[in-house]
Amino acid sequence: MQDAKSVAFHTLGCKLNYSETSSISRLMENEGFVKKGFTEIADVYVINTCSVTENADKECRQLVRRIQRKAPESIVVITGCYAQLKPQEIADIPGVDLVLGAAEKFNITRHIKEIAKGDSAKICSCDIEEVTGFNTSFSLGDRTRTFLKVQDGCDYNCSFCTIPMARGKSRSDSIANVVKSAENLAANGAKEIVLTGINLGDFGKGPNGNAPVSIHTREENFFALIKDLDAVEGIERFRISSIEPNLLTNEIVEFVANSQKFMPHFHIPLQSGSNKMLGMMRRRYKRELYAERVGLIKTLMPHCAIGVDVIVGFPGETDADFQETYDFLHGLDISYLHVFTYSERDNTHALSLSPVVPVNIRHERNKTLRNLSYMKMQYFEAQHAGQTRKVLFENHIKNPQAGGAATQGMMEGYTDNYIRVNVPYKKEWENSIVEWAL
Template sequence: MIDTTIFQDKVAVYYTLGCKLNFAETSSIGKTLKEAGVRTARKGEKADICVINTCSVTEMADKKCRQAIHRLSRQHPGAFIVVTGCYAQLKPGQVAEIEGVDLVLGAEQKGELMNYLGNLEKHAHGEAVVTATKDIRTFSPSCSRGDRTRYFLKVQDGCDYFCSYCTIPFARGRSRNGKIEDLVAQARQAAAEGGKEIVLTGVNIGDFGKTTGETFFDLVKALDEVEGIERYRISSIEPNLLTDEIIEYVARSRRFMPHFHIPLQSGCDEVLKLMRRRYDTALFASKVAKIKSLMPDAFIGVDVIVGTRGETPEYFERAYEFIKGLDVTQLHVFSYSERPGTQALKIDYVVPATEKHARSQRLLELSDEKTKAFYARHIGQEAEVLMEKSKAGAPMHGFTKNYIRVELTHDDKLDNHLVKVRLGDFNEDETALKGTIL
């Protein structure tokens, strides 16, 4: 039995790097500490506990993690510093040696943080508690919103794909998931707390069911029956796992939004083979066409990696033209980063850093064109927007069903409310459309 008396009136800060799944897990950690009597630090307040949930998708992510640890150590002298997440799992010894770090927790231990905090005494050297990747088996549930309006429901963790450029299977272990009945119960609890929108998160959510003999489509149908939740959004789902039956179901569902995020990574078949992806450009194009045939106004976000080993200038141009011709809304562009232990390091052709940057800029400009064109098509239309929390005095923002960002004059009473608006022109920085309440 954990003695929680030592946590009473303690103050904590949380810092998250990386994906939506990390944010969901940090929020759950915060909820666990809150139940033990720990409150979140106010602005400028010194904390007793710092929890840093790390990412390791690129070398830059590793660098940002180290910078965050140093910064929080300076800002909160004497605080008990806990580091978890992908960087902690992959390089626990390196993290433990960073000055100020007291505890490093791997993927298997993240969900049981309370069991490792002890009496919060500072250590001369950081202690690392990390299970070997091959032995990671636990699925730690999470359905939290933190200081956000939307809930993030973790449905799956880990990955069995081992793409040539990626370390995520080594950081998070094999694919595993929760039971549908348990995930439905979490969604019902979110509804009871007043939640109206849930984002389904995971590492490879389309692979759902590996550990329970269920399917992602089964999960979608079950969640769609939960009363009180108005909106679901499916986070990143592999194109080869986005089945026609899922697309068709979303098209007729009241609760699942016309919003898809599909990783492409490259628009060139030769590069996809080097990446060890499990589809080709023809399959990807067919998924986009299927979505648009049933949901012409659907928002489609696409992940793209530029400058991976083997991406010759000719291959990039082929990829660029393919992406340009896709009816998608937004590109999430990542510059390839060499990760130790990955198979991509065996590929000879290396793209210079300056060329990576130039390719990235071209794709970002293309993304901007596509997003603005998508937004512009909706100017003058009526839409329902779920408003989100914002700082006092700042404009409020929310999203339409198809993920158009809408700006309204600040009004606290609108937080977490669905509001009917008429979509106006772009705001000043062209990141949203101005809305007028109907």
């Protein structure tokens, strides 16, 4: 390119998407692109999409319209899960120039050079069955914590989920590559690494980016990975972003309990506290196993934070089923909930299930569980009042006042067990771990 072009990014969805956006950004900057903020005028806008909920789809369309109003001559590129699932639907959005599926997102610079504004939207996608490679991704420089992708895809077939259709089969990086990435991140000043993936506990399956090995010849698993990462020098904290209850083994829990580097914090998807609903969702466990996992964690680490994913309004969920979920969660020693309102997704088994729960009831149930989540977090924080815990403060100012002086702003950090702390900004605390009285 003769002139340096500018590019702006926006990410929808999960931590895995954030890690991939960050890696795509570095690829483009290495090719000479100048990175800008998404609210600025840029030559190219890249939106990395999610398609877990209907809202994510709507937000993508709204973002494209916003770009069209402020920068009608700019190139708009859509990638991510929504782009893989519905490429033609996205290509039909006025203003979209390029749609990149799962196999092409890391070839973005080549594709951008081949298009011009005003041409018909170009779709570069393939059948998801053909997506077999693994691309290492991590966020860097965006914040103190970095998200490191170690696994992608999913072999599960939950009846509500489109992720296997958007991401393909389960596949992983090698332990050696992950350790190398962690060492590089340590050299770049990262203090905390959050391990991310679509089905993290499935780590070890599938080929990695360097060696097309059969899954039958890979003798690596998630437990082996965390043991090796625990020995990496320079990284003070690791977190496990999310792990299925049936893949969270006793040895993993016991290892975290005895580790100085793996934080006492688990995020474990539940989706429903009703065994009937878990069966309809095609989940691979029952609520009794979930309760057992939570019980073991709290026995070994009473101070441990436990987050839970829950879906409300799934087809067939009666008032009694929802009450069963509420009562189950109320009685569990957990810290907070991520509550998702069920939304219909094309080509999923759930579309054939009935009766359909009215949308207004779905929203009522969501509100009920969000209130429970608030109470759970208040109780969890109150249990630790007066304790001194280590807080890693992030390297940016929150809500600086109009005067511009850094001391007028606030800074944010998290304790080892994921309690958020807001304090007046201090430069010397940026990217530092500080003993803090709660």
